[in-house]
Amino acid sequence: MRYLPTTERDQRAMLDAIGVRAIEDLLVKIPSKSRLERPLALPPALAETELIGHMRALAATNADSDSHVCFLGAGAYDHYVPSPIDHLVRRGEFLTAYTPYQPEASQGTLRSIYEYQTMIAELTGMDVANASIYDGASSLAEAALMAHAVTGRGEVVLAGGVHPLYRRVVATYCDGPGVKLRDVAAPEGVLDAAAARKAVGAKSAALVVQSPNFYGCLEDIAAAAEIAHGAGALLVVVSDPVNLGVLEAPGRLGADIVVGDGQGLGVPLSYGGPYLGVFAAKSDFVRRMPGRLVGATVDHDGRRGFVLTLQTREQHIRRAKATSNICTNVALCALMATIYLSTLGKQGLVRVGELSMAGAHYAADRLAKIPGVSLRFAAPFFKEFTLKLSKPPERIVGKLVKQKILAGVPLKAFDRKLGDCLLVAVTEKRTRQEIDHFAEALAKAVA
């Protein structure tokens, strides 16, 4: 076995040194009645060539975004991943390092996280970003708990446009601490300000809005901030950082905490994970923040260096009183995002946003002209929009996937009232030709 270097001769020498006859003699503390007296019932071991054949066969049955033209979004997007990212994150010094608890031997990871924190703070318009949470949904759950801890209030109000799967994760995390969730409907695809004003009150720890929201619509974040702050609640904004080259930083519009999924920043689609939980906040709240933080300091000789800091918030120090239970996060995905943002840079991220936005508007215009297809909401959108179809969306999706088009996400499973709707996303990867081809196929399918 190529991963086990200890030869029989080595084993013999080691057992002799220990002073026992067999490995079995080292397992004496395990009661014999508790032993597994048979081999594990697992499929037989495969040689590398056999394994590759098996895995390729499994992978080949999946409609991936290489073999298909992808218009799927709803929290995961087919953005372009520049080539250097994967080459760099595969370097063993990054890939196979542990959490940087020994900072002198981990400056590479620590520096990249410090860069990441800076870039996320810059993009979101917040003072401080942490080293990452698991994904956008768990980041939002942590934000809800943090708002509860900061304000001492027991209720979190969620705008109707918040991703329904995020909402379910928030509900899971809020169950134990007994934080109540309250929803404000979005009948027109965006937050109903009057209803929000009624829902947010003295018990509210936070108002949560997502922009662009689950339906693709842009929310009025400044108006939401006014509502939240008017009631002494925090404003939590769910934001996709890859859009923030073009869209205003939520921090400039009044957000107190900004969370989101950074998957679009160079992280592969990978069937839903691992992704990148972005978490940023105002500096007032830094000591209540979940997760790891990297700070700059100096070494014994006065040189700049970086360390994990403010660790008394964390579980390995504070245990039951920690701000969160998170330990392992998604450092390597944060590294992908850091390299992505270094590669795209000041101009490139704007370009990605513009191309996605322009492509989406072209596509919406083109698709909504098809008889039996219309835009469901009138609100402004960015790179994703909701279509109303005259035929069941699931059937349309099934037809188009046979033509190598991933047409969009049917909304029935998320919101029964939108059973006739399809959510369509357009990234900078989609060409005019692909969009036209999609339009032709959709026209035929709904005819």
Place this chain on the structure above:
Amino acid sequence: MPYDNQSRYDRLAFELSSPGRIAYSLPESDADVATARGQIPAAYLRSEPAELPELSELDVVRHYSRLSQMNYGVDTHFYPLGSCTMKYNPKINEDMARLAGFGRLHPLAPEAASQGALQLLHELAGMLSEIAGMDAVSLQPAAGAQGELAGVLMIRTYHASRGEKRTKVLIPDSAHGTNPASTAIAGYEVIEVKSDANGEVDLGDLARHLGDDVAAFMITVPNTLGNFEPRVVDITEMCHARGVQVYMDGANLNAILGITRPGDLGFDVCHFNLHKTFTTPHGGGGPGAGPVGVKAHLEPFLPTPVVVKSGERYALDWKRPKSIGKLEAFWGNFGMHVRAYTYIRTMGAAGLRGVSENAVLNANYIMKRLEQYFDIAAPGPCMHECVLSAHRQKKHGVTAMDIAKRLLDLGFYAPSTYFPLIVEEALMIEPTETESKETLDQFCEAMITIAKEAETNPQAVLDAPRTTPVSRLDQTKAAREPNLRWRPSS
């Protein structure tokens, strides 16, 4: 400008930036950007550009290559970090996770067009169930701590479904910090149970705390001193007699593969750290994956959705009315699942048992070779890791941390230090099965050298490390004057 030799490399991407440089390649727009902008209210559009670096592609590649060289990884260094299972991460796992059908598959692709991915998830859950002796496994938790949260929430929902209100969870004082933290988030009061001098559960103290208000007892097997708890079956039976569910923290599963199984020991729930036992890379702190396994009575409470097979079709089952809910937006860290699946299919049953046997052999070998030079926290034989104490060295002013730093100079990453909390000046060493005898011998020689230095030349240890990119860092300054982001003036 100073020369950038690697040993003194001290740049951040922002400091390499030069206005006008680009490292990307994007097409010209086919569509009209100005028109699209015009359809979005001006107040929603960015008023000031984000200050991101402006670099060439080579700038990016060289900068991050150089940063990587400031790290120790398993690929470059022996990493005897206790409880972290820093074993070799096979390269084939990386290739498999990057097959387009896995790496570029959208989570909401139609189910009929994601059958291979669903099959892999279904089979992996089945293999993990067999390995742990559990009836069902959810792959959704993103890491061990989230697996713990899921497990404790399932226990909570289970008790509630029986109309029982239990408010406390018992956790040994030797536990990982995530155990009490996860339990607290799940809404429980955490009660600490004492360990005896060998790190084993004090059964008397456990019995005193067991009561009708206790929901669960959460323990790590083997325990954090690297020892198998010999009375573990008595413990699970004691708990069950009082209606208490028993949770096994699976962080140390690498010690028992194919030898014994949590389910057979009486555990109701256990989590797996795929980034420990099942070779997915740690990535400098994640991503990991923390699947959670349960016995049949807890299966209705598993996170949604559950991957099910009916006939030859695989599907996501969302109709789980008793479920604790969701933990991540989608189905878990699939990329890690592909790697773990690849590993298990590579190893087979005999291979996995060989993993644990060699892991145990290696740890005992190290303990034996070092017992003359360091205090041993608990008598052996140990399982996959051993805990030493720097008690003897501390008399010379040399602490566990100093020893860790000196090891960095001698070409090794450090053991875990100051954990478990019940051992003074703890040095927790987990060699894993993938290291050769030669490497273990070199490591032991280094440890012996340091033990001798502590007596004859402690300053050499206290001054360490000297060969790393930076020397010891001022942690107090970092915490007192938090500098958490770069600014142009800094």
